[in-house]
Structure formats: structure tokens, C-alpha cells
Amino acid sequence: xxxxxxxxxxxxxxxxxxxxxxxxxxxxxxxxxxxxxxxxxxxxxxxxxxxxxxxxxxxxxxxxxxxxxxxxxxxxxxxxxxxxxxxxxxxxxxxxxxxxxxxxxxxxxxxxxxxxxxxxxxxxxxxxxxxxxxxxxxxxxxxxxxxxxxxxxxxxxxxxxxxxxxxxxxxxxxxxxxxxxxxxxxxxxxxxxxxxxxxxxxxxxxxxxxxxxxxxxxxxxxxxxxxxxxxxxxxxxxxxxx
Amino acid sequence: xxxxxxxxxxxxxxxxxxxxxxxxxxxxxxxxxxxxxxxxxxxxxxxxxxxxxxxxxxxxxxxxxxxxxxxxxxxxxxxxxxxxxxxxxxxxxxxxxxxxxxxxxxxxxxxxxxxxxxxxxxxxxxxxxxxxxxxxxxxxxxxxxxxxxxxxxxxxxxxxxxxxxxxxxxxxxxxxxxxxxxxxxxxxxxxxxxxxxxxxxxxxxxxxxxxxxxxxxxxxxxxxxxxxxxxxxxxxxxxxxxxxxxxxxxxxxxxxxxxxxxxxxxxxxxxxxxxxxx
Ligand SMILES: Nc1ncnc2c1ncn2[C@@H]1O[C@H](COP(=O)(O)OP(=O)(O)OP(=O)(O)O)[C@@H](O)[C@H]1O
Ligand SMILES: [Mg+2]
Numbered sequence: 060x061x062x063x064x065x066x067x068x069x070x071x072x073x074x075x076x077x078x079x080x081x082x083x084x085x086x087x088x089x090x091x092x093x094x095x096x097x098x099x100x101x102x103x104x105x106x107x108x109x110x111x112x113x114x115x116x117x118x119x120x121x122x123x124x125x126x127x128x129x130x131x132x133x134x135x136x137x138x139x140x141x142x143x144x145x146x147x148x149x150x151x152x153x154x155x156x157x158x159x160x161x162x163x164x165x166x167x168x169x170x171x172x173x174x175x176x177x178x179x180x181x182x183x184x185x186x187x188x189x190x191x192x193x194x195x196x197x198x199x200x201x202x203x204x205x206x207x208x209x210x211x212x213x214x215x216x217x218x219x220x221x222x223x224x225x226x227x228x229x230x231x232x233x234x235x236x237x238x239x240x241x242x243x244x245x246x247x248x249x250x251x252x253x254x255x256x257x258x259x260x261x262x263x264x265x266x267x268x269x270x271x272x273x274x275x276x277x278x279x280x281x282x283x284x285x286x287x288x289x290x291x292x293x294x295x296x297x298x299x300x301x
Numbered sequence: 302x303x304x305x306x307x308x309x310x311x312x313x314x315x316x317x318x319x320x321x322x323x324x325x326x327x328x329x330x331x332x333x334x335x336x337x338x339x340x341x342x343x344x345x346x347x348x349x350x351x352x353x354x355x356x357x358x359x360x361x362x363x364x365x366x367x368x369x370x371x372x373x374x375x376x377x378x379x380x381x382x383x384x385x386x387x388x389x390x391x392x393x394x395x396x397x398x399x400x401x402x403x404x405x406x407x408x409x410x411x412x413x414x415x416x417x418x419x420x421x422x423x424x425x426x427x428x429x430x431x432x433x434x435x436x437x438x439x440x441x442x443x444x445x446x447x448x449x450x451x452x453x454x455x456x457x458x459x460x461x462x463x464x465x466x467x468x469x470x471x472x473x474x475x476x477x478x479x480x481x482x483x484x485x486x487x488x489x490x491x492x493x494x495x496x497x498x499x500x501x502x503x504x505x506x507x508x509x510x511x512x513x514x515x516x517x518x519x520x521x522x523x524x525x526x527x528x529x530x531x532x533x534x535x536x537x538x539x540x541x542x543x544x545x546x547x548x549x550x551x552x553x554x555x556x557x558x559x560x561x562x563x564x565x566x567x568x569x570x571x572x573x574x575x576x577x578x579x
Contacts (some may be wrong), residue, residue, distance in 0.1 A: 113473060133478065140474045145490040152486070154478035157494045178569040200479075 062089045062234035063111060063123045063130040063201035072105055072120030077107050081166075081258035083119070087251075092228070092235045094245030096289060099256035103238045104137055106255065107204045110236065124258040125201050128147045128287070135195035137206040139187040148175040153192045165193045168223050170216070183185070192220065205237045221248060229263055242286045246279045247272050254289045262289050354426060357539040362546070365539040376526075379547065382513060382524040385441075386551075390450025390509040391401075394502055397453040401460025405494070406486065418457065426450040427515055439520040444513065451512040452505040459501025463494030503559045510552050 064085040072080040078104040087093055096102050108114045109121060112133040122148060123130035141150050151162045169189040178188055188211045195205065208224075211216045221244065228235065239245050244254045254262035264282060272279065339359050345351045345360030353361060369375035401419065403410045426447055431441035467490050475489045517526020525544050532540035567573045 061550060111477060113477060131479075136470075136474065138470070140470055142474075142489065144495075153475070153481050154484075180571045194478075203504065206369075212533070 062091075062200075063125045063132070063230040064089045065109075065202065065234065065236075066122045066124070068120040068122075070116045070121060072102070072109060072110065072114070072173065073117050073205070078107075079257060080116075081139065083259055084254075085260060087234060087236070089124075089234055091251060092249040093237070093251045093253060094249040095236060095238045095253045095255055095296060096245050096286065097253075097261075101255045103255055104206050105142055105195065107134060107236060108204050110202070112205055130202060131193050131198075131200040132202045132204065133198045133200040134204040135191055135206060136137060137210075139179075139191040140188055143179050146178055147171060147182070147190050150179065151197055151269050153194060155197065156201060161197060162193075165197050166190075169193045171289050178298060185213070185216060188212065189220070190217075196224070199231060199233070202232055203233055203235045205235065205236050207240065210240070217244075221301065222244060224248070236266050242283050243279075245286070246282055247274065252282075252286060253269055256289075262286065311566075329362050337453070339395065353555070355538070357542060361539045362543050365545050369528075369543075378523055378528050382517065382526070383551070385444055385517075385524065386509050386513050387449060389445040389454045389513070390506060392445070392511070393449035393452030394456045395499070396449070397456030397500070397505070398460055400453075401457045401464070404457075404491070405461045407462030415461070418454075422454045422458070429513065430515065430519055436519050439522065443520070444516040448512045451508040453551050455505040455508060456498070456501040456513075459497045459504075463497035463501075464490055465561055466497070467493040489529050494572065497558065499563045499566065503556065503563075506553065506555045506559060509556070510548065514548060 065085070067082060067083050067085040069082045070080060071082055075220070083106070095106065097103050105114070108118050108122075111132050112121075113134070123132070142153065143183065147166065148159075148162055151166060152158065155162070163172075164177060166172060169192055171193070173191055174182070176196070182190065188208070190207050192205075195203065195208070200234060209220050212220060225248065234248075237245070237248065242252075244293070250267060251263070251265045253260050253264075260283075264286070266282065342351075342356075343359045346353050346356065346361075357365075366375060369515055400414065404418070405411075428446065430443070430449070433447060437446075439441040441475040470519050471489050471493060472485065475485045480488060513524075517524040518530055519526075521530065525547055527546040529541055532538075532544070566574055
């Protein structure tokens with residue numbers, strides 16, 4: 060078994076009295092790739108932070124189960140959170156001993172070879188995000204949490220990074236939770252898509268389709284419609300367009 | 302209505318040489334006012350508009366310096382003063398840094414020490430001069446203690462403040478990427494607090510010189526302050542002015558050194574340009 064098993068039991072979270080998640084129950088199998096979609100402010104990042112143990116739930120229980128050892132978790136934050144005083148390479152190697160070669164390899168994989176000794180100020184938004192991605196991917200945690208890892212990337216770079224993620228996971232499978240605003244990306248990469256809205260999991264689609272998947276797959280198109288519907292009804296209080 | 306935001310017909314070396322010219326300019330221009338002042342001053346004295354009995358001419362001061370240097374007094378006094386600042390400042394800044402780190406990093410230490418230190422800080426340290434003289438005479442200790450006290454608090458306050466203002470999101474990042482406590486301090490908290498700490502050190506250096514001036518002028522057998530003291534008794538205005546100029550140069554040099562250190566340590570910072578590591 061590769062990766063950690065995750066379970067949430069009636070987990071609620073509120074900030075200063077404002078409830079964000081209400082009684083969420085969730086079981087994620089080891090090695091499953093789960094995408095989380097949902098409108099802005101629905102509590103997707105909050106959910107990841109709870110699973111990562113960075114925040115405690117207001118009430119409820121969260122468990123990570125692994126065989127033999129304590130579960131190792133890495134979260135790639137929604138903002139890049141690069142350390143400005145460390146070079147690109149130094150940022151990727153944060154928390155690692157040695158592994159210089161690997162860090163250089165993964166930087167090449169995210170298309171940043173030749174930028175290793177630069178400081179983050181000199182990078183563009185998308186480049187910074189790729190450094191943060193490299194930093195998250197070089198670790199081999201049982202549970203990898205990615206909060207909109209490709210948000211700042213153009214379509215082509217994004218496709219390349221998705222491929223990279225798939226390759227790395229194929230080589231070393233583990234449990235992944237990926238927050239994304241891109242329904243197609245969710246369908247392309249994951250075994251399961253959760254739609255988070257109104258404080259809970261509104262849709263839970265599990266599908267075991269072959270990989271690699273293709274954007275044109277008609278079955279995916281149908282699922283996409285369904286999920287977009289779910290998203291749209293969630294944003295029922297959008298201002299009406301005259 | 303056309304607004305030309307930029308119009309660069311072709312990329313050229315002209316911009317590079319212009320950049321170089323700007324660099325030279327900002328290297329040379331700062332010297333113009335002091336040199337101009339010296340020239341005007343010399344001229345005013347030479348023409349007798351200003352009496353050299355009250356304000357000695359720059360050349361008189363230069364001659365006084367040469368005379369003192371020939372007797373070896375000047376070098377001796379400068380070295381003595383430099384040594385005092387160096388020792389007192391090092392002790393004070395190091396203690397300030399250490400206390401600041403302990404208080405900034407450990408809540409228990411903050412609860413225990415911060416209030417007391419803040420109270421001691423409110424005492425103007427120069428008010429202790431008479432006490433120091435009574436206790437230690439005019440030996441070396443009172444001056445060193447005073448300089449150390451003066452340097453301690455600016456470093457202390459900026460260290461504590463710097464640590465307190467570290468972006469909590471970066472600390473969270475370090476924790477979730479498996480950094481231990483020591484590594485967290487070394488890789489995240491210290492670099493994040495470095496800029497305010499360096500500001501504190503720069504300020505402390507200024508206070509150190511100021512303290513030394515007072516300390517040496519009041520009770521001393523050597524050092525630049527003693528030079529002034531002695532000159533006053535002998536009515537040697539030229540030597541007094543020489544000492545003032547020496548203090549100015551010393552202050553300027555120590556500021557320069559700290560600025561260079563700052564530029565080196567903060568080269569990742571957008572405000573300190575020069576991107577990229579060596
Ligand atoms: N530390 C906090 N203090 C107070 N409120 C918070 C905090 N963190 C999140 N919230 C609130 O919780 C709600 C959910 O936030 P969260 O960041 O989880 O949304 P999200 O689904 O990730 O949105 P987005 O897609 O815009 O990133 C928001 O209303 C937000 O204001
Ligand atoms: Mg979010």
C-alpha cells in the first residue's frame with residue numbers, strides 16, 4: 060500500500076463564529092488521487108489545512124493511517140511562500156539534507172534549469188509557482204496536498220506540469236489531494252472529484268478510467284457538464300447580468 | 302491625443318555607458334558639498350572675512366594634525382578611541398543580540414525579562430557618567446560599560462521587534478516542511494529578522510561613538526575626547542575642530558562598513574538590488 064489513508068469524521072470548522080465546514084465526513088483510500096473543486100471561499104484551502112494538521116477543526120476527528128510509520132504530509136500552499144533570502148535551489152532543498160542532484164533534476168523538470176542560483180524576486184509569478192511545486196514534489200510524503208498548484212500557469216506550461224505530476228506519481232504512488240478551479244484538470248488527473256460547497260461535500264464522483272486520459276474523451280465531457288452544473292448552482296447568488 | 306510613454310529607437314551601448322556615468326556621478330557628487338565647503342572656508346579665512354582666531358582655516362587644522370601626528374599623539378589617540386568603541390560596541394551589540402534572540406524566541410524569557418529591560422532602557426545611559434566615575438575612577442571600565450550600554454538597547458529592541466514581525470506564514474511553511482526548531486530559527490526566523498537587526502546595529506554604532514565622546518571628554522587620559530579636553534585648556538581651537546572632523550570621519554566610516562555588510566547580507570532583498578547569488 061502506497062500513501063496514507065485519510066478519514067474525516069464529522070469535521071466542522073468555523074472562524075470567529077462564521078462556519079466554513081459543517082460536519083464533513085470523508086474517507087480517502089491510500090493511493091487515491093482526489094481533486095477538490097468548489098467556488099471561491101467554499102473552504103477548500105481550509106480543508107487542506109485541516110488535513111495537514113496546520114489548523115485544528117472546531118470539532119471532529121481527522122485520521123491519517125499508514126503502515127508502519129507516522130504519516131508524512133506536505134502541503135503546497137495556495138501562495139508560493141518562497142523564502143526570499145534563499146536561492147531557487149535553496150528553496151527547493153528546504154528541509155532536505157544534501158540531495159543537490161535531485162533538486163537540480165526536479166528544477167529542470169519544471170523548466171527552471173539555469174535559474175538555480177537566482178533569488179525569488181527575480182522570478183515571474185508562474186516561475187515562482189513552479190519552484191514551489193518543485194519544492195513540494197521533491198519530498199516523498201505519504202500524503203501530498205496541492206492547493207491550486209497550477210493557478211498562475213499558461214495552458215501549455217500547465218499541461219506540462221500536469222504530465223510531470225502524473226509521471227512522478229506513476230513512479231512513486233501516494234495519496235494526493237489537489238484543489239483546482241479547473242474542472243477539466245480534475246477529471247484529467249484524478250480518481251475522484253469532490254465538489255465542496257455550502258460547508259460540505261456536495262458531489263462525490265469516483266471514476267476509474269484508464270490513464271493517460273485525453274481531454275476529448277466524451278465520457279469526461281459528460282462528467283464535466285455535471286460538475287459545472289453543480290458549480291453553477293452553487294453560485295446562485297451571483298449578480299444577475301442584465 | 303498621443304502620450305509617448307517610451308520611445309527607444311534602438312537598443313544601444315549608450316544606455317550602458319549612461320548607466321556607468323550615473324554610477325560615477327553618484328560616486329563623486331556626494332564629495333562636492335564637503336569639498337566646496339572646505340574651499341569656501343579656506344577662502345573666507347585667507348581673505349580675513351572670518352577671523353582665524355575664532356575659526357581656524359582648514360590649512361591650520363591640517364597643520365595641527367600634522368604636528369600631532371609627528372609626535373605620534375594623533376595616531377595614539379585615534380587608536381585608543383577606536384579600540385574603546387570596538388570593545389564596548391562589540392560587548393553591547395552582542396549582548397543586545399543575544400538578549401533579543403532569547404526574548405524574541407522564548408515566551409518565558411519575554412515574560413521574565415522584557416519588562417525589566419524596557420525599564421532599564423528608559424534611563425538615559427549618559428546620566429550614569431558621574432556614578433561610573435565615582436565607582437571606577439577614570440579607568441577604562443566606565444567608558445566601556447557606557448558604550449556597551451548605549452549599544453545594547455538599539456540592537457535588543459530591533460532584534461525582538463524583527464523576530465516578532467516574521468511572517469507567520471513562512472514559519473508555518475518551515476514547520477510543515479519538517480524543519481526542526483534550530484533549523485527554523487536559522488533558516489527562517491533569523492534571515493527574516495535580519496533587516497531590522499542590521500538597522501539596530503547601525504543605530505547602535507552611532508550611539509557608541511556619541512557615548513565615547515561624552516565619556517572621553519569628561520574623564521580620560523587619552524583618546525580623541527582627551528585631545529579635545531586638553532585643547533580647550535590650551536585654547537587650541539584648531540585641535541578641537543580637528544577632533545570634530547575625526548569624529549565625523551569615524552562615524553561615516555562605521556556607517557559605510559555596516560552599509561556594505563547590509564548590502565551583502567540582504568542581497569536577496571528587492572530594495573538592495575544586485576539580484577542573484579555569487
Ligand atoms: N484564518 C482565517 N480567519 C478567518 N477566516 C478564514 C480564515 N481562513 C479562511 N477563512 C474563511 O473561510 C472561508 C473559506 O476560506 P478558504 O480559504 O478555505 O476558501 P477556498 O475554498 O480555498 O477559496 P479560494 O478558491 O478562493 O482559494 C472564507 O470565507 C474565509 O474568509
Ligand atoms: Mg483556497
